[in-house]
Amino acid sequence: MFQFVKRFASVFATGLLLAGVPAWSPAATPTYTVGSTATGVPFTFLDVKTNSIQGLLVDAITATGKAAGFDVDVQQTTFSSLIPSLTTKKIDIISAAMLKTPARQQVVDFSDTVYSYGEGLIVRADDTGKYPSMDALKGEVVGAQVGTAFVDALNKKGIFKEVRTYDSVADIMRDVALGRIKAGFGDHPIIAYQLQHNPNPQLRLVAEYQPEVKGQLCFVVRKGDTATLDQLNAGIKKIKTDGTLMQIIKKWQVE
Missing domain, CATH: 3.40.190.10 (Periplasmic binding protein-like II)
Structure with a gap:
């Protein structure tokens, strides 16, 4: 009896294929x-x-x-x-x-x-100022990555001379190093990782800074x-x- 059922199933599946109907198969992983x-x-x-x-x-x-x-x-x-x-x-x-x-x-x-995590702050290495918060940079030109929550927070503060936006953290680092902006804000883990693996003697990650945009x-x-x-x-x-x-x-x- 078992052999008959097995043979019937095989013939049935073959018939479906010949008729253009696919035999049953498990659902594909999306x-x-x-x-x-x-x-x-x-x-x-x-x-x-x-x-x-x-x-x-x-x-x-x-x-x-x-x-x-x-x-x-x-x-x-x-x-x-x-x-x-x-x-x-x-x-x-x-x-x-x-x-x-x-x-x-x-x-x-x-x-x-x-x-x-929260945001990190970078300034030039020769900048010896203390920056425990965003407020410490009142009146300065600062930068952050376009589309991030940090841009919104900086603009909401309303205390900066200018808030410039950049396509990437690397672009922010470049302008901080060149003195085009006083400081840059970005994802703390991203900044820390990049400075750890690609040290830039012109920059420092501000150790005393306390993030305000924790998320x-x-x-x-x-x-x-x-x-x-x-x-x-x-x-x-x-x-x-x-x-x-x-x-x-x-x-x-x-x-």
Whole structure:
């Protein structure tokens, strides 16, 4: 009897194929297009050797996908284009150094927290001033990366001579070193990592500075995309519980 059933199933499947109807197969693993920036070392950056985006947040979204049952296709996207690319469905998820803010929450949805930090402050190495807060730079020309929460915070202060915006932290560092701006604000882990691995004798990270824009790094999805958001949160929970996320954080030296 078993041989008959097995033979019947084989014949039935063959008949379906001949009739142009595909035989049953397991559902394919979904692949989400992920937008990441090329200038956010160590969170996201372009690895010139492989011509691919690498970093802590690339590892984190890949591990989250594996835990939640989906694959990822990471695409290089400029920071200012991340949310527009998401809302126009060019990408499905943002995995970049984009802090969760009330203003952004009106436009997109954020996952559970992946990593938390605040801003860092850089000045010229020969600048011996004390800068414990933003207020200490009143009346000066300062800079921050376009599209970041730091720009909003600096403009809201209303105490600076000028707040200039830049495409990347590297551009901010250049203008601080050249004396074009008094100081630059950016993601503290990114600045610290870059100065640690590529020392610049013309710059210093201000040790006494206390960040005013403390926030959470999360994955970002389109407003109302609860299906993807639920998958992400389930995956994040798993990689936090089994220690995978902490291993990734240690790998990129941003503890």
